[in-house]
Amino acid sequence: MAVRARTRSGEPAGCTGCGQLSEWCHSRYARSLADVTLAGRPLRIDLSVRRLYCENTNCPKATFAEQVPGLTVRYQRRTPRLQSLVEDVGVVLAGRGGSRMLRILRIKLSRVALLSQLMRVPLPPLVTPQVLGVDDFALYGGTYGTLLVDTTTRLPLTLWEGRDAEQLGRWLREHPGIEVVCRDGSLTYRQGITAGAPEAVQVSDRFHLWQGLSRRVQDIASAHRGCLPAALPTVGEDDHPPVEDTTQNAAAGSRAGRHAQSLFETTQALIRTGRSHSSVARELGLNRRTVRKYARARTWQEVMRRPPRKPSTLDPYLDYLRQRWDEGQHSAKVLHEELQTKGYLGHYQRVKMAVAPLRRGLPIDEPRERPPSPRETARWITTHPHRRSPHINERLPRLLDHCPELKLTHDPVSRFAIMLDNRDAAPCQAG
Numbered sequence: 001m002a003v004r005a006r007t008r009s010g011e012p013a014g015c016t017g018c019g020q021l022s023e024w025c026h027s028r029y030a031r032s033l034a035d036v037t038l039a040g041r042p043l044r045i046d047l048s049v050r051r052l053y054c055e056n057t058n059c060p061k062a063t064f065a066e067q068v069p070g071l072t073v074r075y076q077r078r079t080p081r082l083q084s085l086v087e088d089v090g091v092v093l094a095g096r097g098g099s100r101m102l103r104i105l106r107i108k109l110s111r112v113a114l115l116s117q118l119m120r121v122p123l124p125p126l127v128t129p130q131v132l133g134v135d136d137f138a139l140y141g142g143t144y145g146t147l148l149v150d151t152t153t154r155l156p157l158t159l160w161e162g163r164d165a166e167q168l169g170r171w172l173r174e175h176p177g178i179e180v181v182c183r184d185g186s187l188t189y190r191q192g193i194t195a196g197a198p199e200a201v202q203v204s205d206r207f208h209l210w211q212g213l214s215r216r217v218q219d220i221a222s223a224h225r226g227c228l229p230a231a232l233p234t235v236g237e238d239d240h241p242p243v244e245d246t247t248q249n250a251a252a253g254s255r256a257g258r259h260a261q262s263l264f265e266t267t268q269a270l271i272r273t274g275r276s277h278s279s280v281a282r283e284l285g286l287n288r289r290t291v292r293k294y295a296r297a298r299t300w301q302e303v304m305r306r307p308p309r310k311p312s313t314l315d316p317y318l319d320y321l322r323q324r325w326d327e328g329q330h331s332a333k334v335l336h337e338e339l340q341t342k343g344y345l346g347h348y349q350r351v352k353m354a355v356a357p358l359r360r361g362l363p364i365d366e367p368r369e370r371p372p373s374p375r376e377t378a379r380w381i382t383t384h385p386h387r388r389s390p391h392i393n394e395r396l397p398r399l400l401d402h403c404p405e406l407k408l409t410h411d412p413v414s415r416f417a418i419m420l421d422n423r424d425a426a427p428c429q430a431g
Helices: 080-104 111-120 165-174 187-196 206-223 225-231 243-252 255-272 277-284 288-296 300-304 315-326 332-341 348-359 374-382 390-402 404-422 426-430
Strands: 002-006 025-038 041-053 063-065 131-140 143-150 155-161 180-183 201-204
Touching: 025 080, 080 111, 131 155, 143 165, 165 187, 180 187, 187 201, 201 206, 206 225, 206 374, 206 404, 225 374, 225 390, 255 277, 255 288, 255 300, 277 288, 315 332, 315 348, 332 348, 374 390, 374 404, 390 404
Parallel strands: 002 041, 131 180, 180 201
Antiparallel strands: 025 041, 041 063, 131 143, 143 155
């Protein structure tokens, strides 16, 4: 839909350079303005405007184009109403999403043009908040930046590269009046806040409180790593894992097994004398992490334990492979061809590797469930019971019954979670 309009000839217009009114017409030209839709149809305004002479001899402009208040803006091909709509959509949905929303409103604008308009929107004036949030964010790799947020409006205030206490303190001194600063557990930010706003109260928000608690729970789980296998279901007498014992016996006779056993005994003997991990690592010529791994292990088999095999497309056919092997078919090529007739789409090499333990008199290496890691254990304990999967709800009570230290950790964590959810400290005070 197109609307044709024309400005009046006798009306004076103000010069865009000096503001002086003028009626001296130089010429006319047509402007095409896009406006918001009318009854769901795109609207275009073809407006004829005047170009006037500026009668002020001191004005640098010889001629100027008149502007219609509320309808035209210099160098703009959209009306103020449409421009305001574009900016609002851009602020909420950004480029691609905003372009799709405008397309629904029958306004054609590319994501690049929308982002260009968004970059021209002036930033709101900076108002010093009473409650300031300070946190870091990752730019790339090991490079971090600092972000300051008004926690009342949840709007960002400023950001800069790096985590510098001096820069944070300087910003706080330039913006006095902050009463509360919400930060993480960083020592750098604590020093910067103390230097820049010594009277401000430093607190930690809900996210960082829970994050710090999760890390402490993970440290406790790491200290009791030997209890974590208790979370696995007990193995019945009819099940296979005499297989693991057979595998460990086979590893004990190998060169790697003898080396691991010798290194485990040496490390444990040195640790029992009270020496630190670093001194043991220097004497044995090992990495400190390796010494720590041997020191934390209860048996040398824990160090030799292989990670569990990941499930593969061959798993549904392992029973058939075991049956055919017992019947006397020991050719991996023939077994692979038989599995293909049953729908197996995997490679021959996988079948060959699967029957390799059978040639050494060992059972097929079936997938084994591994014990939870300290990080997984911490996630189990800090997750709300209603949000845990049945798998976790089955194994966590078994682990807590076996390890009193983890059970002692689980109870205050539950009370702390209730306190955060209900904003009531009574459950923690009662414990």
